[in-house]
Amino acid sequence: MAVAARVAGVLLTAFFFGLTFEGIGRKVTARIQKRYGPPWYQNFIDVLKTLTKHGWTHGWIFDFGVVMALGGVIATLTFVPLGNFVAFPGLDNFFVIVYLFTVGALGMAMGMVGTGNPWASIGVARALTLMLGYEVPYLIVITSLLYNFKTSNISTIVEIQSVNGWNIFRFPIGALVAFICLQGMLGKEPFEAPIAPAEIASGPMVELSAKYMGLLMLMNTFMEFVEISIFVDLFLGGGNYFEFLLKYLTVWIFAIMISAVLPRFRIEQAVYFYWTVPLLLAFIQVFLVVAGM
């Protein structure tokens, strides 16, 4: 029963704070762009409103894809440690989380392409290509951490940091690379080509309406939560629940601020970028780790 409570805790945290932080992010973006911006609870309104409307569907795969996307991300979320708050201690294997994560992504991609709209296909193709770009340096950096600590459990690394100090100070280059990759994962500028509303009509989201939109907004929130949480856990020392949320908010605002002022890369430029600068930096980090520095 304790497990169920912990799982519920993680999910509710992600729901409330995820949406809240998104709202704050919108506010921050607006202020940077000299606008007033929506209130912090705007995202709750958006989700609830969309979920109560009647929408359109393009067939069962569309419905199935949406459910699979949300379900997959929820499943992933339950394994992510929020600082020292872990639903399944010992089971937070990094690779399991990364790969479980793709279930949701696949569900979304499948459902959206299932609408039959080519803009969605283009968006998904771009998203996958971008993924090919950022995952490689990201995984290299993270695996260098795992190699260094001889474990692939995230919470173990969190524990080690509480003794040794944050990894962002021990591995500054790695943290930098991971953050650049995080920007791509979040789909924020300058790596925003898969969605690009002005170019491909929001790409995967082109045919979304009502509750489908709402469910995918939730999914998106959860995805961001997973991505940032892993970064916070691995580099910023996790900490207790509230420290964790604070760190989370910091990273999130930082990412938002960067995205607010940058234009977007073309997709192959993004891949090229990822495979040159961050990958090189990642290998410098690897060299330092292997050399024991």
Place this chain on the structure above:
Amino acid sequence: MITLLIAVPLALAFATIPLRKLARLILPVVVLANLVILFALKPHVGKIIELGSWPAVYGITLFFDEVAFYFLSFVNMMFLVISLITRDERFSIPLLVMNAALNGLILTADFFNSFVFLEIIAITSYIISTDKDNALGSFKYLIFGGVASIFYLIGAVFMYVQGGTLNMAYSSYIIGMSNPELMKTALVLFAITLLVELKVLPFGLWVPDVYGNGSALTPVVLGSVVSTATVYLFSRLSLTFVDEHLPPVFYYTVLASIVLSQLGALYQKNLGRTLAFASMASMSTVVASLLTRQESVVSTALFYLFTDALAKFVLFTVYGNLGVANFRNAKTTGIAFTFSSLSLVGVPIFAGFWGKYYLLKALFEQENYVLAIVVLVSTLIELAYVTKWNIEQWFAKKETTKGEIENIDLPFVQKLFVLLSALILLVIGLFPQLLLDKTNLLAEKLFDFQLYRDIFFGKGGM
């Protein structure tokens, strides 16, 4: 008694010149009679026969031992099959003459006689290779053969001048005792002549034009029968009478010949020429193995020789009659073709596999890695084009129209023999020991000059 093997076909050949039809009918009978005589004489192997009761040193002698027996049986059996499947009566008389000469070549123990028989075989070969109006190819063959045979003649006379007798055993013994270098020189002369018939590359350049002309008869007779008999002579000369290796340049030439003729085959766009090059390659492989002068290798070379001759018989018969066939309309023939060609390459469960298997095994036991690698590489190339031609014929594009139906498959008799040969290859493939025992025996005898000599000296004496 064994003399009949030479006398009867020869006599009947000349007797039937006015009656061509009769010659065609007589040919299988004669060959069958040969076989009967052979098997009747099997208990008497290891004998010499002195014609006209002259002592062996001076007179003409025939030598009949196990080696000769098996080669004779093979040659005559192939001849029987050929005589049964050939419907062309033009070549019956040359075939009779050739049969006599082949028997003579295998039996004779006299240098000059072997030259004469060789020339008779050559002349009949020239005639047979004019099949399908291929006079030009035949002429090319004639020039090659004509020039080459002179070396044999010089060699024979050389042996006589040095040894004082034309008898193989005596003169090689005498020269071997007094001056082995001279013996080797003579052997080089003999070898150059034989290499033309053995289709080793610079000397075998006539082969594609003669074999690849679309005739069914020419390549079968020349490839499966004449080559086999020539291998006999070559192995006798180079293994029994000489204790030393031929100059290494021979070996390297033959090795190059294996690979180059496979490459030639790979390039060909014509199945006949492909097969011609392939038979050059396999004969070169046999020669290369003989040149190693190691008993186990020679034994497997003979194994390889017999299975290869059988496979080539099938391939050439099918090609000669059907051209590039469409096997979907001729399944039995197709299966025989495929079996034989796979055996040729050395695919497991066919006889050819064991040929290559024992060959490689023997080569590795002797640590002869160069030839082993050459054999493997050449097999690889062979595999590529054999596969290509098999697939080409099994999955031919053109659908046969009704008008063509008569000639889309082999006639019954040919189909029977082709299938039979393919099945023999399969049976030998399943039970290789059947043939291997024989070839082991042959190899042992081939190397036993002591025995050969003893038979002569015991009988004739100087």
Place this chain on the structure above:
Amino acid sequence: MQNILLVAIIGSVAGYLLSLFYRRLGPIILLLISLYAFAMLWEIPSNTAENFLGYDVLYLTTLGKYFALLSLIVFSAYAIFNIVWIETLKTPHAFNALSILTLAGTLGVFFTTNLVVLYIFWELTVFASLFIVPMSKSEAKRAAVWYVTITAIGSFAFLFATFLLYSKFYTFDLVEISRNLSQLPKPTIWLVVCSMLTAGIAKSGVFPLHVWLRNVHGKAPDTFSAVLSGQLVKMGSYLIALLLSIFPVTTLFPHFYGGVNILSYILIWLGNVSILVGTLMAIKQNDMKMLIAFSTVANSGYILIGLALLDQVGFAGGLFHVFNHAIAATMIFLSFAAVVYRTGTTKIDELGGLIHRMPVTFITYLVGIISLAGIPPTSGFISKWMIFQSLVSRGMFVTEIFVFVGSIGSFLYVFRPLAGVFLGQLKSKYKDVREVPIIMQIPMILLVLVTVFFGVFPGQVLEFIVGAQKEFGIDAFQYEGTKLITSMGYWDTWIVFVMFAVGFLIAAVLYLITPKGKKIPLEDQYTSGEFLHNFDLYHYASRFYAFLEREYGDHPSLENLYASLVNALKSLGKGIDYLVSRTASAYVFWLGVILLLLWKGW
């Protein structure tokens, strides 16, 4: 084992004769033989020696048993599918006979440690499968020649090594040889081991001998591609696994990096390049079968990396990946066969929207690619996870790049047929397409269940793998029930699956309690405000990743290199032919030259 082999060999003749009466009997016989063999084999304990036709040559290792059972699963699925599919073939009899013969050959390979017997069965398999390849498309003729030639490069190298070993030890028995191998001088060991591995590399489609896969898999009869990719390629992996584990590789070759010896390191690099080549080429393909053919190259690379690590986790991961890829590739190719059965094309951009007509086929493909891409809760993830764990624990970061590129790249390429063939706009040409007959659906559904089942309960597969590891003295992979344990942490397939179900349930509940959506036709779309008259063209399928493809568009091609090599050989042959076509005069001249050479000596 002897009985199984004999039944299969006799069965191939029976299959031929019976299909003459009724063509569907052939696949049924294959199915019966597969089931019989499966039942028999399951009972045979490993490390059993048996006679074959009076020769003491059969020996069942756990590894062999594992591969044999896996093959039988693939063949059973193939057989069931063929019962209906066989109607499309022009030459069903030969197809049936050769299919059964292929099974016999491949089982023979797994049942022996005698090198010559292994070679014989190996070639039997190659030649039986060779003649199946060109049965449905005439373009496959050239492909078949490439297939047999490249496989033969490997098998002849193997034969070479076999005889080399024979000349040293006078035995063909692999177990006995491996005991004495260290007595040989170093260069010989290198030569022998590398030559033998070449056979496995050629057969499993690892760089640089991968070039045959594209055309052979792509143009072979549709269901046979499943066997080619799911089973025959695994024969190569078997050989690699057997050789690497039975030879004391770790003591024979010096240590290089991260606890990996130099030979393994070279193999891992071959695996790396295979992954890169396979992935990048797969992304480019427009023909769905060729796409998966290249994916087979990449996955063979994964398997090779796993096996070459030769440790507790990596080796087990490699063996598990064999299982996963075999099942996944079979599923994918069978679903393609179903698509081709109904539509007659393999070009991705000629299809679209088939999910609305062929849902079962789609599900099969979907689960297949989920497993192929290594996404939980299918079994495909387990093996990838194991390989990752092993690589990370050794700090092999360069290899990781390739492995990760291959892993992420696999999402890219498997999505291409998904989007182009099954999703998107349904082409008006295929409006009336129906789902394939129920008999064809059965194997697909069964394989889906197998994949998910072993993804959640991998115990049975792991038991075999652990058995194989123990047999060859490698530390056994640790697992308790559904909990997989490595030195760097563990995970539990069951809990992950449960949480997956919970997440799904939450999403489903959310979906169900919210207002229902209205079903609208595919043509009812956002069209940028344009009037569209032809929705066939409103489908993004051709050059799906054009923006990525052009980044490596002018890559060097090994296929071209080999082709030009063959051309070079042919022009040598042409030179010989030129000599022939010249008239006699030139040759006698040559004769003279040779003669002179002879006299002067060499």
Place this chain on the structure above:
Amino acid sequence: MLYDLSEMFREALSVPYYYLPLFLVSVGIYGIVSQRNLFKQLVSLGLIDTGVNILIISLGYIQGMEAPIYSAVTPIAKFVDPLPQALVLTAIVIGVGVLGLGATLLIKIHERYGTLELDELKFSKEHQRWQEIMDDEGDVGV
């Protein structure tokens, strides 16, 4: 050590009656190599044959000996070696056979291609094949 060619030549040149066969064989080989006419090639083959035959006879010649004929006047065993002469007789017969056959073949070639010149022959062979291809295609068209 292999047999030394130059040694052999020196030996041959020291004996005057080897000059003729050497000359004939050289001319024959040159003819076969250089001539583009098939008949001339055949004649060259004949020359080589003759040269070799003479060589063989000279091998059996012993300086100062007499012809190997038994009679009341000839002293016993002061003959040259008779066997090479006998062999040469056979060789000549065979040579005639080969030459005759060669001539027959040439006639056939001439009948078929209308020429014995290799260069023309090549062209006419090519021409003929081309003609055959055209014929085949004509059949298909009809």
